Amino acid sequence: MAELKPSISVEYTEKATIVRFTDRKILEERDIRALQDSLMSLVEQAGPLNLILDFSNVEFLSSAILGLLIRISKRVAEQKGTLRLCGINPRIYEVFKITQLTKVFDIHKDIDSALKGLP
Amino acid sequence: MSQGPTIGSMEVHSSLSALEGVCKVILDLLGRYKYGDEDIFAVHLALEEAFSNAVEHGNRGDPNKTVRIDYAIDDKRVELRLTDQGNGFDPQKVPDPRLEENITEARGRGLLLIRAYMDQVEFTPKGNSVRMVRMRHPEPAPQ
Structure with missing residues (x-):
């Protein structure tokens, strides 16, 4: 499993690339920018990609992270890939519900369910 | 035993790097008054969003400007006021990020989240200062 600074780990499986956020909170602007650079480079290197983002460790996020996720999802779609989110705790899921991003993102309970039915 | 209110203010450089310190002061106080998770x-999210708006939209990224944070916290409520040095804005004119035409925009959700998580949100007529209040909410019963 590869470790990327500042705050993700990446696991390559047969069906998908699984990115786990390893920080409980991603707050600093520079960390968000670095995170976006890391994720974008993953997406762009791979071509069509099944990407799963695992939020199991994340206890706090702000709209800056939601913006990052939107940018990533657009890039994945341009590359004809698939993006799924999983492991989102109820408090953070509420943020997705309030912003109605539950309509935009394909959100799964955990990695096992996110892996099901991938192309 | 109830504690008296803590009232104070901070003025910091208009930079997102100042946010962590601001959050620490306010969240430490919430811990002292034994607010729940x-x-x-809620207060953390609203503070982050309001501060980011002040830096990016209010002060338009000018690090020579400042953001002032006034706070009054007691057992029952948390009141925060953030004031930037910008020209203000009309909150009524901020597009609804939930609409179909806006939902895939990367930005524009801060105000929606502030209103969702705080019980009172008011802007000054000029629009460069926001006052927001969160009443203490009962903690959910243990499962």
């Missing part, structure tokens, strides 16, 4: 999450 739901209240702490």
Whole structure:
């Protein structure tokens, strides 16, 4: 499993690339920018990609992270890939519900369910 | 035993790097008044969003400007006022990020989240100062 600074780990499986956020909170602007650079480079290197983002460790996020996720999802779609989110705790899921991003993102309970039915 | 209110203010450089320190002061106070995780999450999120708006939209990224944070916290409520040095804005004119035409925009959700997580949100007529209040919410019963 590869470790990327500042705050993700990446696991390559047969069906998908699984990115786990390893920080409980991603707050600093520079960390968000670095995170976006890391994720974008993953997406762009791979071509069509099944990407799963695992939020199991994340206890706090702000709209800056939601913006990052939107940018990533657009890039994945341009590359004809698939993006799924999983492991989102109820408090953070509420943020997705309030912003109605539950309509935009394909959100799964955990990695096992996110892996099901991938192309 | 109830504690008296803590009232104070901070003025920091208009930079997102100042946010962590601001959050620490406010969230430490919430801890001292034994607010629960739901209240702490809500105030943290609203503070982050309001501060980011002040830096990016209010002060338009000018690090020579400042953001002032006034706070009054007691057992029952958390009141924050953030004031930037910009020209203000009309909150009525901020597009609804939930609409179909806006939902895939990367930005524009801060105000929606502030209103969702705080019980009172008011802007000054000029629009460069926001006052927001969160009442203490009861903690959910243990499962």
